[in-house]
Amino acid sequence: MDTQTLRFVLIAAVLYGLFHLAYHRIPDKTLQSVIYPNIIGHVAAKVINTFTPDRKVRVKDNKIMSSKAVLNIVRGCDGSGVWFMLMAAVLGFGGRIKHVVVGLVLGTLVVYTINQIRIVGLYYLVEWNRMYFPAVHTYYAPTLIIFLIAAFFLWWTRWSIQSSTESS
Numbered sequence: 001m002d003t004q005t006l007r008f009v010l011i012a013a014v015l016y017g018l019f020h021l022a023y024h025r026i027p028d029k030t031l032q033s034v035i036y037p038n039i040i041g042h043v044a045a046k047v048i049n050t051f052t053p054d055r056k057v058r059v060k061d062n063k064i065m066s067s068k069a070v071l072n073i074v075r076g077c078d079g080s081g082v083w084f085m086l087m088a089a090v091l092g093f094g095g096r097i098k099h100v101v102v103g104l105v106l107g108t109l110v111v112y113t114i115n116q117i118r119i120v121g122l123y124y125l126v127e128w129n130r131m132y133f134p135a136v137h138t139y140y141a142p143t144l145i146i147f148l149i150a151a152f153f154l155w156w157t158r159w160s161i162q163s164s165t166e167s168s
Contacts, residue, residue, distance in 0.1 A: 007092075008089075008092045008093055008094075009092070010092075011088075011091065011092035012088040012089050012091070012092030012093075013088070015084075015087070015088035015091055015092060016084050016085055016088040019084035019087065019088060020081075020084060023080055023084070028075065031062070031075060031078070032061050032062040033061050033062075035078070036061070036062040036073045036078065037059050037060075037061055037062065039078075040073055040078060040115070040116070040119060041059035041062070041063075041064055041073060042059050043116055044057075044059075044064055044116060044119045044120050044123065045057040045058060045059050045064055047116070047120050048064070048066075048120055048123055048124075055067075055068060055127075057123070062074065064119070064123055066127070068127045069123055069124075069126040069127035070126070071119070071122055071123045071126055073119065077119070078115065079111050079112065079114070079115030079118075079145075082111055082115075082142075082145050082146060082149050083107075083108065083111040083112075085149070086107045086110075086111060086149050086152070086153060087104060087107065087108075089153050090103035090104055090107055090153070090156065091104075093157055093160070095160045095161075095164060096160070096163075096164060099156075099159075099160040099163060099164070102156075102160075103156045103160065106152075106156070107149075107152060107153075107156070110148075110149070110152050111149060114145055114148055114149070115145070118141050118145065121136075121141070122136065122137060122141070
């Protein structure tokens with residue numbers, strides 16, 4: 001393995017671990033009563049109520065609820081793991097500060113959007129047929145998210161390299 005690749009892997013791995021350590025210092029109560037409802041729950045409920053107003057979805061702490069379904073948002077269902085992975089990869093890859101900032105900001109928006117789509121989709125899945133929830137929640141959705149984020153990272157690295165060589 002060349003030194004540049006080794007440097008990337010080591011920096012990304014250390015940052016990923018540090019991000020998780022910091023995340024696990026946040027009390028569950030803070031996540032459940034402040035972060036999840038305000039950053040994830042209310043946005044998901046607004047989307048669900050826009051598409052299906054008859055659901056009258058509401059949010060209480062970490063729960064997205066209606067008369068038809070209840071979806072709990074718990075640690076890890078917030079997209080944090082894949083966000084940490086992407087942030088660590090962007091920072092580990094390095095490059096010009098402008099490119100890194102673009103990667104961090106766009107990456108955050110991409111992860112947030114994909115995770116919100118996942119949360120809304122899981123709500124509808126629970127409402128439609130709870131039997132499929134475990135497989136979709138545990139295997140299919142996370143795998144799809146990792147592929148989508150990997151595609152974003154690949155696009156970003158190519159854009160970053162191309163932009164750097166064009167301006168040199």
